[in-house]
Amino acid sequence: MLEYKNLKNQDEEVMAVIKREMIRQAEEIELIASENYVSKAVLEAMASVLTNKYSEGYPGRRYYGGNQYIDEVETIAIERAKKLFSAEHANVQPLSGSPANAAVYMAFLKPGDKVLGLRLDHGGHLSHGHPVNFSGLLYNFTQYEVDSQTGLINMDKVRELALKEKPKMIVAGYSAYSREIEWQKFKNIAAEVGAFTFADIAHTAGLIAAGEMNNPVPIFDVVSTTTHKTLRGPRGAIIMCREQFAKQVDRAVFPGMQGGPHDHITAAKAVAFGEALRPEFKQYAKQVIANAKLMAEEFINLGYQVISGGTDNHLMVVDMTAKGLTGKDAEIILDKCGISVSRSTIPNDPNPPMNPSGVRFGAPAITTRGLKQAEVKKIVAWINAGLEQKDEPEMLNNIKARVKELCLEFPIPSI
Ligand SMILES: *Cc1c(COP(=O)(O)O)cnc(C)c1O
Secondary structure (H helix, E strand, O other), rough: OOOOOOHHHHHHHHHHHHHHHHHHHHHEEOOOOOHHHHHHHHOOOOOOHHHEEEEEOOOOOOOOOHHHHHHHHHHHHHHHHHHHHHHOEEOOOOOHHHHHHHHHHHHHHHOOOOOEOHHHOOOHHHOOOOOOOOHHOOEEEEEEEEEOOOEEEOOHHHHHHHHHHHOOOOOOOOOOOOOOOOOHHHHHHHHHHHOEEEEOOOOOOHHHHHOOHHHHHHOEEEEEOOOOOOOOOOOOEEEEOOHHHHHHHHHHHHHOOOOOOOHHHHHHHHHHHHHHOOOOHHHHHHHEEEEEHHHHHHHHHHOOEEEOOOOHHHHEEEEOHHHHOOHHHHHHHHOOOOEOEEEOOOOOOOOOOOOOOOOEEEOOHHOOOOOOOHHHHHHHHHHHHHHOOOOOHHHHHHHHHHHHHHHHOOOOOOO
């Protein structure tokens, strides 16, 4: 357990802020779908002296001396990642999800090449071709959508678009989509038009690693994922691909995109992958999905519209307009209750992105804390009470006190 003794003595100002954040995390409910709590072991690896090292290159082929131990730890991370996802090749150096995706595009495309990706406001990610993002600026993206009735990706429409646009790459895997993805159908469409297939499993990687959702790694050409969402590791990312693409992927990460890898993070990734390979992690993933499914049902029972009518994974997008609120309103009200959520667009949202109609809820963090069905029911009831009685400060304070009580019963692992 980190004691922060030296930080306390040396820099009270920064220590005080860290302490306030520790208390916030300890006493509040985290429903932001992309967040999680790492283990103490992951935290300790991140805080190690491996941060002092420079190791541009790859194990056995470095541009700096003194890398014998870094080679060992990076090799452990690579081997564990390959085992977790049945991958032929893994690069564990990407600093985060967006830089990993930049490296994938660099490995397979030239600027101006045509790519198909899901629209950001339909559940995609900025790095899947949004016009303000490097991806939309450098590459010629056409964006597919979810069906406005069902909230699902319509594979016939994706095929139509692919036949018309003849993209060089098709991107699947999303930030705010709650259903299984038909990886093989994407692959078949790509094969018809001669496109590369790229899966970005940043959100669902932990559920896939645990065998609780379908794995695109054996089907797709290249797959990226963050390591800090459902996979419950340090902030960072990895890229996996078939052996035939290994060289071009590695070259794109370094020297293409990045300089020296963050070796302390690589060590923490190795530790997290080790945790994900254990049977307890499969139980964790099962519980995440069970908690999310129940959360969606409870919202529906209370009269909310859940996009696509439920969830197959760890998250859901809930339309707030039926309650006379926007997503931003709900986010602010729930903050006052000690419940963190993130506003979200809904498909074909009539409201602007800064103040969209929906909220995205996720179960990964509360499940790491040990919360199960009984607590999920309480939380959704509190959320509904807070939103319905938003103008009564006493009500919101009361919810906040009960949230704190529950949280203290289920401490987070790293505090
Ligand atoms: C979170 C996410 C990313 C980006 O990860 P960062 O680490 O924030 O850069 C990329 N793709 C998808 C689908 C994501 O959900």
